[in-house]
Amino acid sequence: MGILEIKDINKRFGGLQALGDVNLSIEEGTVHAIIGPNGAGKSTLLNVLVGKLEPDTGSVTFEGKSILGLKPHQINQLGISRVFQTPEIFSTLSVFENVMIACFAKRDGAFQLNPLTSMGGEKDIHEKVEQMLLDVNMADKRNEIAASMSRGDKRRLEMAMCLAQDPKLLLLDEPTAGMARADTNNTIELLKEIEEKRGITMVIIEHDMHVVFSLANKITVLAQGTPIVEDVPSKIKGNPKVQEAYLGGAHE
Amino acid sequence: MFGLDKRDTTLFLFVVAITLLAPFLLNPFPTESALAQFNAGYPDLMQRFVIFGIFAIGFNILFGLTGYLSFGHAAFLGVGSYAAVWMFKLLSFNIIPAIALSIIVAGVFSLAIGYVCLRRSGIYFSILTLAFAQMSFAMAYSVLSNPSFNLTNGETGLQVYASDPQYLKGDGPDLTHLFGLEMNATKTLELGAWEFQFNTGFYVCAVFMIFAFYIAMRIFRSPFGLMLRAIKTNQTRLNYTGINSRPYTLAAFVISGMYAGLAGGLLAATDPLAGAERMQWTASGEVVLMTILGGAGTLLGPILGAAFIKYFENIFSKINDTVLHSWFSFMPESIDNFLVAIIHPFVGKGWHLTLGLMFMLIVIFLPGGLVDGGQRIWNRITGRSRTQNEPVADPKPAE
Ligand SMILES: Nc1ncnc2c1ncn2[C@@H]1O[C@H](COP(=O)(O)OP(=O)(O)OP(=O)(O)O)[C@@H](O)[C@H]1O
Numbered sequence: 203m204g205i206l207e208i209k210d211i212n213k214r215f216g217g218l219q220a221l222g223d224v225n226l227s228i229e230e231g232t233v234h235a236i237i238g239p240n241g242a243g244k245s246t247l248l249n250v251l252v253g254k255l256e257p258d259t260g261s262v263t264f265e266g267k268s269i270l271g272l273k274p275h276q277i278n279q280l281g282i283s284r285v286f287q288t289p290e291i292f293s294t295l296s297v298f299e300n301v302m303i304a305c306f307a308k309r310d311g312a313f314q315l316n317p318l319t320s321m322g323g324e325k326d327i328h329e330k331v332e333q334m335l336l337d338v339n340m341a342d343k344r345n346e347i348a349a350s351m352s353r354g355d356k357r358r359l360e361m362a363m364c365l366a367q368d369p370k371l372l373l374l375d376e377p378t379a380g381m382a383r384a385d386t387n388n389t390i391e392l393l394k395e396i397e398e399k400r401g402i403t404m405v406i407i408e409h410d411m412h413v414v415f416s417l418a419n420k421i422t423v424l425a426q427g428t429p430i431v432e433d434v435p436s437k438i439k440g441n442p443k444v445q446e447a448y449l450g451g452a453h454e
Numbered sequence: 455m456f457g458l459d460k461r462d463t464t465l466f467l468f469v470v471a472i473t474l475l476a477p478f479l480l481n482p483f484p485t486e487s488a489l490a491q492f493n494a495g496y497p498d499l500m501q502r503f504v505i506f507g508i509f510a511i512g513f514n515i516l517f518g519l520t521g522y523l524s525f526g527h528a529a530f531l532g533v534g535s536y537a538a539v540w541m542f543k544l545l546s547f548n549i550i551p552a553i554a555l556s557i558i559v560a561g562v563f564s565l566a567i568g569y570v571c572l573r574r575s576g577i578y579f580s581i582l583t584l585a586f587a588q589m590s591f592a593m594a595y596s597v598l599s600n601p602s603f604n605l606t607n608g609e610t611g612l613q614v615y616a617s618d619p620q621y622l623k624g625d626g627p628d629l630t631h632l633f634g635l636e637m638n639a640t641k642t643l644e645l646g647a648w649e650f651q652f653n654t655g656f657y658v659c660a661v662f663m664i665f666a667f668y669i670a671m672r673i674f675r676s677p678f679g680l681m682l683r684a685i686k687t688n689q690t691r692l693n694y695t696g697i698n699s700r701p702y703t704l705a706a707f708v709i710s711g712m713y714a715g716l717a718g719g720l721l722a723a724t725d726p727l728a729g730a731e732r733m734q735w736t737a738s739g740e741v742v743l744m745t746i747l748g749g750a751g752t753l754l755g756p757i758l759g760a761a762f763i764k765y766f767e768n769i770f771s772k773i774n775d776t777v778l779h780s781w782f783s784f785m786p787e788s789i790d791n792f793l794v795a796i797i798h799p800f801v802g803k804g805w806h807l808t809l810g811l812m813f814m815l816i817v818i819f820l821p822g823g824l825v826d827g828g829q830r831i832w833n834r835i836t837g838r839s840r841t842q843n844e845p846v847a848d849p850k851p852a853e
C-alpha cells in the first residue's frame with residue numbers, strides 16, 4: 203500500500219475525457235514523476251488530489267483514509283502541499299510574510315482567533331522562516347514584495363512555502379518551468395536534498411527531462427488522461443509506447 | 455510599549471496627541487475673523503469626527519484587510535443606537551450599560567448577517583450585505599413599529615420619554631452621563647481672540663476612539679491580521695496552505711460590526727435618539743467613501759477620511775450666498791455676482807458636488823487615499839525616492 207492510492211479515477215469536462223481510469227500508487231519516500239504531452243491531464247489529476255476538482259468516479263486515499271470530498275484546507279492539514287503550474291503566492295505581501303503564513307498554518311491549524319497576539323513575539327515562527335529562506339537561497343530577498351520578483355523566484359518562494367509546512371506529500375506541477383538553467387539546477391539540488399534529508403514523498407510533473415531523470419525513482423506516462431506506462435527511469439526512455447505518445451499524440 | 459514596536463508606538467502617541475488636542479487644532483482662526491466659519495472645533499462636530507472615525511476604523515478591518523466590501527455596515531450602527539436608547543429608557547442615562555449593549559447586539563447581529571453573506575464573495579457579497587441592510591432599514595422604519603410591538607418608534611425615531619421606567623435612574627441626571635459626568639457639559643477657554651471648547655462628550659468618545667485605534671493596530675500586527683491580508687491577496691493560495699478562510703472573514707466581519715455598534719452607541723450617548731435613517735444605504739456608502747478616501751488598509755486612513763467627509767458635510771454646507779457675497783464684497787458688484795454664481799453650486803446644499811469631485815480626483819490620482827498623498831509629500835520633503843517595491847510586470851510564462 204502506497205501513501206497515496208488513486209483508484210479508477212474518471213473525470214470528464216463536457217465531451218472531453220480529461221482523466222480515464224487512472225490507477226496510481228505512490229510509494230512513501232519516493233519521487234514519482236508524471237510526464238506526458240500537453241493536455242494529457244496531469245494538472246487535472248493534481249486538482250483532484252488537492253480537492254479543487256471532484257472526480258466523476260473513483261477513490262483517492264491518503265495514508266489509508268479517503269480524501270475525496272474534503273476541502274482544500276483540510277487536505278493540506280493532512281500533510282499534502284502543492285506547488286502550482288502558475289505560481290500561486292501572496293503577491294502584495296513580502297517574501298518573509300509569505301513563508302510566515304505557511305508556518306502559521308502548520309503550527310496553528312486551519313483557524314486561530316488571535317487578533318491581539320503580537321507577531322513580533324512569535325520567535326519560533328521567525329526562526330523557521332529564516333531557516334527556510336536560507337534553504338532556498340532567498341534570505342537576501344526577505345523584504346521584497348512577492349509581486350516584484352522574477353517568475354523563477356516566485357516559484358522558489360512557493361516551494362519554500364510548501365516546504366515550510368513539512369508536508370508528508372509534496373505535489374509539484376512543473377516546478378522549474380520558466381526558470382533559468384542555473385535556477386533549475388539549484389532547484390534539482392534543493393529537491394534532492396529534501397528527499398534525502400527529510401524523506402518527503404514527492405509527485406512531480408515536469409516537461410524538462412533533465413529534471414525528471416535527475417530526481418525520479420519512478421515515472422508514469424500519461425497520455426490523453428490515461429496512464430500508459432509506469433516504470434523506473436532507465437526503462438522509460440526506450441519504451442516505444444512513450445515515444446508514440448510524445449510524437450504521435452496530442453503534442454502541440 | 456503596549457505590545458507595539460517603536461514605529462507603531464510613535465504613530466499611536468501621535469494619534470493620541472492629535473485627538474486630545476483637537477479642540478485647539480480645529481479652531482485655528484480667531485472667533486471674530488472672517489475665517490472663523492472654517493473652524494471645526496465645536497463639540498457637535500468634534501464628536502462626529504471621532505465617532506465616525508471609530509466606524510471607519512472598524513470598517514477598514516473588514517474592507518481594508520480582507521477586501522470584502524460591505525455595503526450594509528450602517529445597519530450595525532443603527533442597531534447599536536437603538537440598543538443604547540433602549541438602555542436609556544429601561545435603566546438610566548448612564549452611557550456605559552448602553553454602549554456595552556450596543557456592542558453586544560451589533561456583534562450578534564453581524565454574526566448572523568455575516569454568516570449568510572460570506573457564503574459569497576466579490577460583488578455578490580456586497581449586494582447581499584446591501585440587501586440585508588435595506589431590510590433592516592425597512593424593519594426599523596415600519597415593521598418593528600406598531601402599537602402592539604413598538605421596538606423602533608418608526609419615523610419619529612426612538613427617544614426617551616418622561617414616562618419611561620428608567621429603573622436604575624434614582625435621582626441621577628436627566629441627560630446622558632458617564633457616572634454623573636454629563637456628556638453635554640462644555641468648558642470654554644478664551645485665549646486672546648481665540649475661543650476653545652472642551653466638551654465631556656467629545657473626550658469620552660475620543661477615549662473610545664483611541665482605544666478602538668489601539669485594538670485595530672494590534673489586529674493589523676497580529677497573525678490574525680496577516681491572514682486577513684492574505685485573504686485579500688490570494689484566497690486560493692491561502693486555502694491550499696491549510697487555512698480555512700471563512701471563519702477569518704466572519705471574525706473580521708463581526709469585529710467591524712462591533713465597531714459600528716460602538717459608534718452607534720456613542721451617537722446615542724451624545725444625543726439620546728435613534729432613527730431608522732442611520733441604517734440607510736447612503737449611510738453605509740458614506741463609510742465606504744471615508745475608508746477609501748483616507749486610504750483603505752492603512753491605519754490612519756479611516757480616521758482621516760471620516761474627519762475629511764464630516765468636515766465637508768458640516769462646514770461647506772453652511773457656506774451660503776450671503777457668506778460668499780461678504781467675502782467678495784470688496785470687488786466690483788458684477789465680478790462679485792459672477793464669482794458667487796460660479797462658486798454657488800459647490801457650497802451650501804451643493805457640498806455633495808464638491809465632495810464627489812474630490813473623491814474622483816483622489817481615487818484617480820491618489821489610489822492609496824489621503825495617507826498615500828501624505829506619504830508622497832513627506833517623501834518629497836525628505837528627498838526619499840518613491841516606494842521601491844513597485845510591482846514589476848510578470849514575464850510571459852514559458853510552456
Ligand atoms: N476546469 C476545466 N474545465 C474544462 N476543461 C478543462 C479544465 N481543466 C482542464 N481542462 C482540459 O482538460 C485537459 C487536460 O488539462 P490539464 O491541465 O490537466 O493538462 P496538463 O497535462 O496539465 O497539460 P500541460 O502540460 O499543458 O500543463 C485539457 O484539454 C484541458 O483543456
Ligand SMILES: [Mg+2]
Nearest residue numbers: 244245246287
Ligand atoms: Mg498542467
